[in-house]
Amino acid sequence: MDWLPVAVVILLAMGFNYTNGFHDAANAIATSVSTRALTPRIALAMAAVCNLAGAFLGTKVADTVGKGIIDPPSGTEGLLIVGASLVGAISWNLLTWWRGLPSSSSHALFGGMVGASLIAGSTVLWGGVWSKIVVPMVISPIVGLALGYLVMALILWLFRRAHPGRTARGFRLSQTVSAAAMALGHGLQDAGKTMGIVVLALSVGGYHSGASIPLWVKVSSALVISLGTYSGGWRIMRTLGRRIIHLDPPHGFAAESSAAAVLFIAGLGFKAPISTTHTITSSIMGVGATRRLSAVRWGVAGNIVAAWVLTFPGAGIVAALAYWVAHLFV
Template sequence: MAALVFAFTNGLHDAAHTIVTSVASRALTPRIAILLAVLMNLLGAFLGEGVARTIGQNIISPTEGGDGLAVLFAALCGAVAWNLFAWYRGMPSSASHALVGGMVGAALASAGSVHWGGVATSFLIPMLVAPLLGWLFGYLIMLAILWLFQHTSPRSVNRGFKLAQSVSAAALALGNGLQDAQKTMGIVVLALITVGRQDTYHLPDWVVVCSAVAISLGTATGGWRIMRTLGRRMIHIDPARGFSVEAAVSIIMGFTALVWYAPISSTHTTTSAIVGAGTARKLAAVRWGVFVNIVCFWLLTVPATAVLSACVYGLVRLVF
């Protein structure tokens, strides 16, 4: 249940960055954009399990039995608390980073072990690389669009990319389902292994279905607070910029989920791609003060959730 609540809050964040570009550019209405995001998130959850295995195997090894379950429960509670706090503040935080921070903090507070090598290769490196690639791809795609359509009227360009965004928004939501739903699956399977219900990291069908439904319900609820920060406060998004962002993030999430099997932050990647697409025209197009505040919030996520989860673990041990 805690894992499904986490998936729901993850979807609550995902609604914002998944549909913000298509809604802010007025390529899609909010209702159509959310419906598209829900359906493609649901589909994406069934298309792979590499990220789930990474979360289950490469981050921590909790002790067997009840203490191991307490570690995972505390990690999820810390991640959910941070997700809700970020949603309340309207900040685009990473549910993925919150989960990994919670897992590490709870494991350090217990007798479990942290796989520091796995944390470095499966989490820290992708955490740094994905936003940089998001900025680079968003910048290059937008730059190519500006060069290719420099002699075309703005009205024709906007009309064409509004249609193109229907496809790119669907691809972005599909990639999001590939990435974020699997993180919930991974921690549920780790719990099943911890209590001896299974001895492999194979994903049971019921785990896939429950995780997919939970994250889709969160997406359907919508993250309007975060959407205002990304789509209005930080930069003005037109259809060409929206397409650039969605295309860039779709490529990165597809590669990391299907080839690298690395859990990346789709929120951070999308935010960086928005900045990259904005700077392709001019640096002044980005409100850098808002972006700096977002980055500071990112840097707080892992240590804050680690401390929160360690405290929850201590409380669970004290009570039970």
Template sequence: MPDPFVLLVGVVIVALVFDFTNGAHDTANAIATIVSTKVLSPRSAVIMAAVLNLAGAFIGTKVAHTIGSGIVHPDMIRGCQALTLAALGGAIVWNLLTWYVGLPSSSSHALIGGLMGSAVAYRGFGTLHYLSIAEKILLPLVLSPLAGFLAGYALMLGLSWAFHDASPRGVNHAFRKLQILSSAFMATSHGMNDAQKTMGIITLALFVGHELPDLTVPFWVKLACACAMAMGTAMGGWKIVKTMGHKIFKLEAVHGFAAETSAAMVITGASLFGAPISTTHTISTAVLGVGSSKRLSAVRWGIAGHMVVAWVLTLPCSALMAWIIFELLGLVGLTGVLAAPGV
């Protein structure tokens, strides 16, 4: 059994790597539409998203608390640091796989699936917090994409009605500037929800390793996660930008504004509720809703279908990967239970 502190440091490093890949993987959520509509250059858009992801990460900790105590029962897994390591490993493998093929899957649900899979591998299905999973994970999993679609559809219809007498060129020119604000709102809300997920997993690791008496998120954890996500965002995820910004629906500035604003409102609301939703799901369906308000044939539904397949597979596949990683860690003696200090 390796030194417990060394193992904990390893878990924190892997968690920050996951946060980095999350930022790189999900950069498209905030900037795909603004790049597609050529309102900002890719470089400028990425810099803006990185800074605002950093800022958003410091707003609240409700999502972090859900990750730390609302998926598995913390007391049932205390002492098994390999569990959090396997959860992160499963999520990172799934993130990298979907990033490689350009599918906008959910980093959030990869982490949640990984945590569930490793907990079950350790002590069975009794480790899962079923009521919280139903309320804070599964229900938002279904409702957030629906809310994104309906919000995008309704907002685009409202804008179309409000500006029906204006020239398309004039409307597009006005919304080119407004889209900078909507993209900034989207980037901030992304940091507000997504960075907290890694905060939650690191805080859980500290609790499991007997370094914290409860699941209160330390300031240094907030700072480290915010910086890791911002650096990942700065790297960009250009394959996913291409899928989000070009393949689903041909966007103009007004469409980008409607999609970003509606998605950011849904994500912010979920963050205040403490639900770790998928920003990818929400912005993707908001884009679909905006496109459908024009006409159903404007949306490339085949691409949307591929995205849905990735979404459906994320929870079980990341859980399976985490389970396999946990078993492999067991083979090298890393799944032993650590006693509390003084025991």
């Protein structure tokens, strides 16, 4: 098969990867910036480096995305499906970024894959969709919410007699570590998803076989998501860092460390491609609820949850339209 269609799909994958980076930059650093633990540019640089490193921590998430969700046919038809999937995901990322909503780039990609496959009459592995997308999509925010609440409650109890000023300074320094862990988890999860979709494109195009991931795919996926992260996503950063709840350093540390723990356990332990956005947002809500339930701006949280619910079908519809239009010309 001609290499040009494969190259176009790979460029689309890297475009999605870049939008994933700037769309989800807030996931790693919004809390650290809002508490002034780190300046925005230093935080973005650290997140970019940690995203790069996190991409090399494992390939379990890439394996799940590449083989466990759809089974497109080989040749041009398969490349159309994969390409339309990426168009749907990129479009949804740009729309939610413009609206300042921290939606899931991961579920935009998965929704695009399913939507394009359905309109094409291709195979959707519904067992994989259920066990690897739907179940983690429901469980990970619940775990993030509960763990954030418990970690913050433990911090409040351990430091109940500590001097507030010294405690805040200590946690401001600790946030450097927790933000780095969050960025590593983001690299592990989200760069892995791009690796998986690139390998899928190479496979249906006849340029790859087997389960291995070429080194150039790992390196390019890691570099592009890092560049995207460094470019920043200020609209979403304001939502996560300020609009849900006013965060101080202890709350920021609790949210970041809780979310990072969920990302690593899911990615390394269960091969589950969960949403970094869902995880950090729910963790922020959990730590905020330790003050009082009314301290969380539930109206803002409701808008975020609505974006979560709409992401999968919304990206799927756009991907289906992209496939239909592309099929008219191929």
